[in-house]
Each structure stands twice: as C-alpha cells, then as structure tokens.
Amino acid sequence: MVHQYKLNGYNIVLDTCSGAIHVVDEVAYDIIELFPVKASDEIVADMMEKYKDREDVTEEEVRLCIEDVERLVKAGKLYTEDTFADKAGTFKERSGNVIKALCLHVAHTCNLNCSYCFASQGKYHGERALMSFEVGKQALDFLIANSGTRRNLEVDFFGGEPLMNWDVVKELVAYARIQEKIYNKNFRFTLTTNGMLIDDDVIEFANKEMSNVVLSLDGRKEIHDRTRVDYAGNGSYEKIVPKFKKLVDARGGQGYYMRGTFTHANPDFTKDVFHMADLGFTELSMEPVVGAADDPAVLTAEDLEIVKEQYEILAKEMIKRKKEGRGFTFYHYMIDLTGGPCVYKRISGCGSGTEYMAVTPWGDLYPCHQFVGEEEYKLGDVWNGVTNNHVREEFRGCNAYSREECKDCWAKLYCSGGCAANAFHASGSIRGIYEPGCELFRKRMECAIMIKVAEDESGK
16 A cells, blocks of 8 residues: 655655655656556656656656656565555464553542543542552552563553652552562653642652653643643643753653643644743643543544644644754654564554553553543453453454554554544444544654655755
8 A cells, every 4th residue: 555645845655564655756756646557658648748848757757767666566665565464363362461561540539620631630430549559569469470571561650640649659669679670570660740749759759760751731821721720720830830840850851741632722732832842841742632522622623624734834843943953852753664663563552451451549450541430341450350351352353454444544554553442432432433533643644754754855
C-alpha cells in the first residue's frame, strides 16, 4: 500500500509496509500514483499531455522515471506486499502471560474538579479511595511474579491525584528498590500530577526516583482555568506554573512531559502549545478530549477541520523554531523512520489487558486506566491474578488487523489499530474504531513524517 500527500512544499510518498519514504518531484509523484493502474505507454501519454507546457518533461525522462519506480518496486521499497496480516494474531500469543507494566491508581480522589475528566474527578464513577501500602506492595509483588525473564518493569503512579497519597508512593518506591535487587529487576517509575501539591519534597524525590514526570497543563491561562478548577471554581494556572517551572529546572529539563487536553473551547490548540513552549517547557503533549458525542467539551465535525489545519501550523512552526535554536518536542510527532518500533509493537499496540494493566485502590485489575469502573472488563485482582481470561484473550486479539475498518488504512502500522478504550467508549466494542481519532491520527502522522523530511533536507 502506498500513501501520497503534499505538505509544506514536499511531495511525499510513503510505502506503508516497508516504511520507505520518498520525496519526489511533481512528475514522479504522478507516475507513482498511476503505476499500479496503467501500463507504461499509457503513463507516458498522460504525462506528456499533462506537462506539455514544460520543456524539461520529455518522453525519455518520463520513461527513465518509470524505470526508477520499477526498481523501487523490485527492491521492496514501493508497493510492497503486506506480509504481516498472517502474523498479527500470533505475536501476543508468543509473549504468553508476561506482564511488564502497571498503572497504580494510588488515589481515587482529586483536589481539582476538571469538567472534562473521564474519571469523574478521579473517582472513576465510584467511591473516593486511597491505595494502602499493603495493596500497592501486593501489586508490585504481582508484577514481579508475572514478569517472566523481563528485567525492565514500568510502574505509573496515577489517579485522581497521586500526590494526595504521597507517603504511600514513597513507601512503594522504597519497597520496589529492595525487591529489584532480590529478583534482578529494574523499576522505572512515572508520576502524573496536576501540580497543586508539588513542594520541595516532591521535587527532590521525583528527581531522584522518577524516570518520567507527566505534568498537566492545558496551555493559556484563560483556557486552562476554564476547565481545570478547584472545588470552589477557582482556576489552578497561577498556582501550578511556578511549581512546574521549579520542578523542570531541578530535573535539568529532562524526563518530563507537559501534557494538555484541548476541547471544543480551543480547537486552535497550537496557541496553547506555543504558550507552553514560550514559558520554557520543551517536552510537550496536547491531546483532544474524548467523550460522548453530546458532551459540550467534545470536538465537533467543524472543529476537526480546524484541528487538522492546526497540526500543519504546529509542524511548520516546530521546523522554524528548531532552525532558530529554540525547538521543542511534541509527543505526537515523535517518530523514528530508520529504527522505530519492532514489527511486534507496530502490529500489537500498547499491550493493554495483556502486558499492561491498571490497579485500583482496592487491588482490582483492569486493562488500562480508561477501563477502570467498567465491571465487565475487570480482569481479576493482585492477590489472585487474572481470573477473567475471556477479557484478556479479547485484548490479546486486538491488533492492527483485527478491525475491518483498518484493513485499507495506510496508517495502521503506526497506530497499531488505535486505542481500545477510545474504540470502546465510541462504539461499545474494543474492536470498533473511533473515527474522529483516526482522522486526527492520520494527519499527525503526515505532519510527523514531513518534519523528518525537512530535518533530513537541512541535515539536522
């Protein structure tokens, strides 16, 4: 499968299955498009007619270009056959029941009252609760026991707001450091926080023990304070930005992400990304809100067109700022065109429900944080392990080839079939799709590839 598009002055041709990317002139672009459906003589005739006013486009040059295309096809760099479909269902089977990561919901409560929160102010439509050390300890023991020969294990401290249970977080990290020496494991911790409770102790400990810190900021003050408010209705921007700056400065600008959410209120979200960059933050992420169609925060069809245009504006500005020596990273544009994820990852996705699970304050296991509270998707608990094997097998079957709608999508090996949670909440099935999300993902990939093309051209 081949995907062709034009962006920022580049004619880009992506060979989906090989991952090869070609930047070509107008004539070659047209020839590649016609190659599968027309014979050489027909292509020559079409090109000579279309470019009859261009002296540089001769029959000889067109035929030489066709020969180049033929060589690329033979070399497996253009119109490459898809050989992954038959393997898609086997990759996760090979991993057995090895678990490599847990998301610990150490706090099902929050000190903010964000209007778009999918977790309902951290409660996940249930009771407020804090995870005890005993439950967290058992979760870590469960992870170690089910990690097989894997040495590197990932643990996310999540909520709600995990800093509302900070002492337990510190106790769990200390316990994990003891266990990793006993079992020859290496724990990598991530902390996600709204920033309200950050203090010197949090900064010191996070910088020592957390491989990554995810900081919630929605951009401009007026946008952030529209939704991210406390229970009195007061915005949080002024309180958290100085704390975020102090934490990031203390980390040396490494191992963090500013993560924002944009809604119907700000489809022009690039203004918020640029605002965060202008504040001095360089590791940025901004994602569209996901919710029910009647949710006033959810993007409309009209918003989607604005957002796609904004992604292009963002990509062009990132190229410009990098040349000026003030570049920043945008999480959704991070792509490796030379190495990149292995075939297993490209087909199988994030591993939710199989390699990755979320743990509630009570020790219940769910496929990921966005399924918490969906009782039919409860996998088991940290004492008895996975007992609902039907659900695990359902997730094991999720891949880039398990959805009929994905079959002819050029981006399937980049999204790996998409987010199961988004699919479930949009369609009622983890095998469904969230089409607005698909549409935006494809645009992000086009922009990400274009940025790499521009960097390659400039030698940076």
